[in-house]
Amino acid sequence: MIKTDALIIGAGPTGLFTAHQLKLIGLSCEVVDNLDKIGGQCIELYPDKPIYDIPAVPECTGEELTNNLINQLKPFDIKFHLSERVDEVKKEKDLWQVKTNNGTIFNTPNIIIAGGVGSFEPRKFSSKECEKYEGESIFYSIKNKTIFKNKTISIFGGGDSALDWAVELSSNSKVNLIHRREEFRGAKATLNRVHELEKEGKISLFTKYQLKTVKGNGKLNSIDIEHDNKEIKNLKTDYVLGFFGLIMQLGPIANWGLNLNKKTIEVDTEKFETNQKGIYAVGDICSYPGKLKLILSGFHEGALAARACFRLAKPDEKYRFEFTTTSTSLLKRLGKKE
Amino acid sequence: MPKITYIENNGKSHTVEVDKGLTVMEGAVQNNIPGIDADCGGGMACATCHVYVKDEWYNKINEKSEGEDDMLDQAFEPNKFSRLSCQILVSEEIDGLTVDLPKKQ
Numbered sequence A: 001m002i003k004t005d006a007l008i009i010g011a012g013p014t015g016l017f018t019a020h021q022l023k024l025i026g027l028s029c030e031v032v033d034n035l036d037k038i039g040g041q042c043i044e045l046y047p048d049k050p051i052y053d054i055p056a057v058p059e060c061t062g063e064e065l066t067n068n069l070i071n072q073l074k075p076f077d078i079k080f081h082l083s084e085r086v087d088e089v090k091k092e093k094d095l096w097q098v099k100t101n102n103g104t105i106f107n108t109p110n111i112i113i114a115g116g117v118g119s120f121e122p123r124k125f126s127s128k129e130c131e132k133y134e135g136e137s138i139f140y141s142i143k144n145k146t147i148f149k150n151k152t153i154s155i156f157g158g159g160d161s162a163l164d165w166a167v168e169l170s171s172n173s174k175v176n177l178i179h180r181r182e183e184f185r186g187a188k189a190t191l192n193r194v195h196e197l198e199k200e201g202k203i204s205l206f207t208k209y210q211l212k213t214v215k216g217n218g219k220l221n222s223i224d225i226e227h228d229n230k231e232i233k234n235l236k237t238d239y240v241l242g243f244f245g246l247i248m249q250l251g252p253i254a255n256w257g258l259n260l261n262k263k264t265i266e267v268d269t270e271k272f273e274t275n276q277k278g279i280y281a282v283g284d285i286c287s288y289p290g291k292l293k294l295i296l297s298g299f300h301e302g303a304l305a306a307r308a309c310f311r312l313a314k315p316d317e318k319y320r321f322e323f324t325t326t327s328t329s330l331l332k333r334l335g336k337k338e
Numbered sequence B: 001m002p003k004i005t006y007i008e009n010n011g012k013s014h015t016v017e018v019d020k021g022l023t024v025m026e027g028a029v030q031n032n033i034p035g036i037d038a039d040c041g042g043g044m045a046c047a048t049c050h051v052y053v054k055d056e057w058y059n060k061i062n063e064k065s066e067g068e069d070d071m072l073d074q075a076f077e078p079n080k081f082s083r084l085s086c087q088i089l090v091s092e093e094i095d096g097l098t099v100d101l102p103k104k105q
Helices: A013-024 A062-072 A129-133 A160-169 A188-199 A251-255 A295-313 A328-333 B024-030 B068-072
Strands: A006-009 A029-033 A079-082 A086-092 A095-100 A105-108 A110-113 A119-122 A152-156 A174-179 A203-207 A209-216 A220-227 A232-236 A239-242 A246-249 A264-266 A279-281 B003-007 B013-017 B050-053 B082-084 B098-100
Touching (some): A006 A295, A013 A295, A110 A295, A152 A160, A160 A188, A174 A209, A188 A203, A209 A232, A220 A239
Parallel strands (some): A029 A079, B003 B098
Antiparallel strands (some): A220 A232, B050 B082
16 A cells, blocks of 8 residues: 555646646645556547747647656656556545556555546447447457467557557558548558558458448457448458557546546636535646636646645645745755755 | 527537627537537637538638647547537628537537
């Protein structure tokens, strides 16, 4: 079990700066994120898109912003728990006990939810039939590629994941690549490679088609795909892979007894606390009158929530406001003074 | 003020007045019409304001934005009438526009 002054859920820009603020005022913190990397929406949705409204940063991409925030955390020792999703939160005497899907348990007086619009989960096929085969013959990510050797694989999607896997798997398997339109959004070089492999007969390309149904008897054996003009084709296949990107789901947070407003969590604007004492929400996931879903708002909200954590983490001490320009104790924590 | 009609997947229809200059997504959100989530708030960074534009209207609204189709690849059951409603601008010209909402976002 891990004891910490505050647990941050979400490693996007707001979660990262909130961690900075907690460490700066002398509190310990740990960060959990469902994604396998730091950065949240900035990294997952728009790593290359420029952002123009971060104060004092005229232009930076989602990736650059993330890297700068990680650099800003360098003076501090912060443990990140990536690829873990917080599943359960319950009250244990005066503390919150938090459990992740990997079985990690935290005991903390403060939980700061910086969860963006929830956790990222793969977009799945809409056909109900697909659920029966999920994890057996239908996958949305690949953990063990050796199972595909000498098999027929039907890959759906038009982004980098779909193209990269089509190219990679075509060396040892028969690959069908199916996409709903003619244009692909993946890297041009990979797309060129796909077209070469198509000429060599290693990849069969089906554009303007989408999955209609899956057929099998306990074991998947074929799929029907439907063209925009309603024409249907049956493809023999052993495996189906879907790469439609990630969608955001509020997930287990919905069951923690918090006041919700659509997919957001209601907070006050002094401490950014929810209706549960010691649980705060900051960034895109919180709502209050006048809320703006801007990164700069998340920074402000995180800074205030961090100060609010102080009273529960160190009930016998009093928080004193200080500036990083002049405070010896802050400069020590930042490693700028002995 | 232009009127926009949103038809939920269960057939329930909502006709509301939407200010010129807003988007079809904003019209839905401000009028609490269920079925449009708009998680990213109109940044074209998600596909949760997906709608199907009625055939007769499809060529009368503003064209798709750059990158809109890339996001639509990630929508639930897209088809050739799919649009992101945050990219459809409301004007007098589209008074009467009708959009169907997908089964889910």
